[in-house]
Amino acid sequence: MSAALPIPVIQLLQVLTIAIGAPGVTGVIAKVEARLQGRRGPRVRQPYYDLAKLFRKEALAPAGASWFFLAAPLVAVTSYLTIPLLIPVLTTYGLPLGYMGDILGGGFLLSLASFVIATAALETGSPYAQLGSSRAKTFSAITEPVVLFVVFTVALLTGTDLPYALAATVRSSAGQIIRPAHLLAAAALFMVILLETGRIPVETHTGTNEFGMIEEARSFEHSGPFLALIRWGSELKQLILYTILADVFLAPWGLASTQHLGSVILAIVALLAKACAVGCVVAVIDNSFAKLRLFKITEFAAGAFLLAVLGVFTLYLGGG
Amino acid sequence: MSGVQAPGVYEGAANVIAAGMLLLEFGMLRQALVRDQIRLYMAQSALISVLAIVIAADRNLPDLYALAALSAALKVVAVPLVLRRLLRRVGLDDEEETVGVAGSNTLSPATAVLAGIVLAAFGFFCFGALGIHGPAAPALALALAAAMVLVSFGLMIVRRDVASQAVGFFSLENAISLAALVVASGLPFILETGFLFDLLVAVVVFGMLIRAHHSRAESLSTADLTKLQG
Numbered sequence: 206m207s208a209a210l211p212i213p214v215i216q217l218l219q220v221l222t223i224a225i226g227a228p229g230v231t232g233v234i235a236k237v238e239a240r241l242q243g244r245r246g247p248r249v250r251q252p253y254y255d256l257a258k259l260f261r262k263e264a265l266a267p268a269g270a271s272w273f274f275l276a277a278p279l280v281a282v283t284s285y286l287t288i289p290l291l292i293p294v295l296t297t298y299g300l301p302l303g304y305m306g307d308i309l310g311g312g313f314l315l316s317l318a319s320f321v322i323a324t325a326a327l328e329t330g331s332p333y334a335q336l337g338s339s340r341a342k343t344f345s346a347i348t349e350p351v352v353l354f355v356v357f358t359v360a361l362l363t364g365t366d367l368p369y370a371l372a373a374t375v376r377s378s379a380g381q382i383i384r385p386a387h388l389l390a391a392a393a394l395f396m397v398i399l400l401e402t403g404r405i406p407v408e409t410h411t412g413t414n415e416f417g418m419i420e421e422a423r424s425f426e427h428s429g430p431f432l433a434l435i436r437w438g439s440e441l442k443q444l445i446l447y448t449i450l451a452d453v454f455l456a457p458w459g460l461a462s463t464q465h466l467g468s469v470i471l472a473i474v475a476l477l478a479k480a481c482a483v484g485c486v487v488a489v490i491d492n493s494f495a496k497l498r499l500f501k502i503t504e505f506a507a508g509a510f511l512l513a514v515l516g517v518f519t520l521y522l523g524g525g
Numbered sequence: 526m527s528g529v530q531a532p533g534v535y536e537g538a539a540n541v542i543a544a545g546m547l548l549l550e551f552g553m554l555r556q557a558l559v560r561d562q563i564r565l566y567m568a569q570s571a572l573i574s575v576l577a578i579v580i581a582a583d584r585n586l587p588d589l590y591a592l593a594a595l596s597a598a599l600k601v602v603a604v605p606l607v608l609r610r611l612l613r614r615v616g617l618d619d620e621e622e623t624v625g626v627a628g629s630n631t632l633s634p635a636t637a638v639l640a641g642i643v644l645a646a647f648g649f650f651c652f653g654a655l656g657i658h659g660p661a662a663p664a665l666a667l668a669l670a671a672a673m674v675l676v677s678f679g680l681m682i683v684r685r686d687v688a689s690q691a692v693g694f695f696s697l698e699n700a701i702s703l704a705a706l707v708v709a710s711g712l713p714f715i716l717e718t719g720f721l722f723d724l725l726v727a728v729v730v731f732g733m734l735i736r737a738h739h740s741r742a743e744s745l746s747t748a749d750l751t752k753l754q755g
Contacts (some may be wrong), residue, residue, distance in 0.1 A: 388541060507634070507639060510639075515544065515642075
């Protein structure tokens with residue numbers, strides 16, 4: 206085995222893995238989705254080219270928009286890049302900054318990012334952007350209880366609400382995996398992820414019809430590097446949520462338990478493979494279901510809420 | 526500090542299957558079309574057979590394998606077949622939904638699910654307070670069965686058509702079978718099959734009810750029954 210990496214380098218690698226891997230995961234999902242539809246699909250590297258192109262372009266802001274409009278994408282991307290410090294991306298052991306926030310801390314950062322983007326969209330005065338941000342806020346208010354109940358489940362399962370602790374609990378025995386509370390919470394989280402990343406039962410990811418848009422509509426007025434930051438931000442958010450699902454709930458294996466270079470590299474590969482696997486499932490769902498009408502999304506959220514609440518109930522009686 | 530202890534693989538599996546059955550019950554509650562309800566009922570019945578096999582393997586009760594096979598034959602194959610044939614006879618085909626059955630929900634799906642959650646919580650905590658701990662009984666599976674009983678009652682109450690109410694009643698029977706399996710899995714085989722055949726009586730009665738109601742009211746909706754006729 207080769208040399209051991211210093212802890213700060215591993216911590217940096219967690220952020221870099223998410224930052225650099227995120228567009229790739231989006232590319233893989235787009236490719237798989239196209240293949241399932243019998244198209245050849247864009248290159249897997251296409252999201253990187255898109256970002257590079259947008260970063261080279263001129264940035265414009267609508268008349269009357271204040272500095273906040275331009276600051277919002279920066280704040281959002283900064284929050285997204287902070288979250289990988291808090292969750293187990295590459296290691297089984299907590300890194301020094303890993304304990305500065307718990308699951309709720311990560312949740313707050315995600316909401317902060319979505320809040321600033323929505324506010325920036327409101328500031329543009331463009332009707333579609335405002336429509337999108339209003340819808341996004343409405344539905345995130347509906348999914349908030351689900352997220353809370355998932356956090357309660359985690360807290361009851363582990364006695365703490367640190368993501369590292371849950372991953373360690375899941376790894377500890379098979380009995381921890383085959384228990385209703387864990388499976389229900391994971392399923393509820395998956396439904397929330399579909400909602401938050403704007404995937405098919407909720408929103409057509411690649412659609413161009415403004416009336417069906419929720420998250421996608423918010424970035425209408427941004428351009429150039431700022432649009433690139435927003436795109437990159439939503440790719441980051443997607444990979445972060447997939448990482449939470451895979452590394453904390455479903456498959457916390459393959460993480461590095463030492464500081465050796467080899468195991469860290471293995472962990473990077475494992476993480477991206479797991480994220481792509483989750484992405485493939487999402488692509489299959491994308492292709493096999495129809496988009497829900499806007500007012501049916503509450504039913505979807507009610508389903509997720511049911512799963513999360515049942516998870517807490519089963520734990521409450523003990524033995525769940 | 527550690528959280529709630531894991532129950533072990535066997536109990537966990539039994540609990541997961543019971544939780545799956547409860548979720549399917551909720552699915553029936555929110556599903557608008559009768560034929561999809563019947564499909565969910567089939568899945569639920571299949572799950573209870575799987576649970577019987579799990580218990581049989583773990584507790585070493587060979588009787589239960591036979592019970593699982595019998596229950597699968599009856600509930601996954603026979604009852605849905607009879608129900609579908611009945612519905613076809615009263616003109617509720619796959620294409621036409623003429624009989625006022627689609628949308629017989631008196632509550633919107635999201636509201637129905639939330640009401641179901643309240644009912645399930647009531648069942649859960651009542652059974653949690655009772656504190657029944659049998660030798661073969663994961664206490665949780667029993668509480669899940671109680672929740673299922675209440676939710677299927679709720680299903681029968683919020684639906685306005687006879688066919689959905691029949692499906693609700695049959696799934697109520699599933700919930701009771703679940704409780705029986707969990708509490709008294711060592712019950713003599715002949716008694717268990719006796720209970721199983723009670724279901725057939727219920728199917729015949731509901732069949733009669735559906736046909737009688739349809740021939741009299743030209744509809745399956747129980748909304749027509751609220752008027753008094755002298």
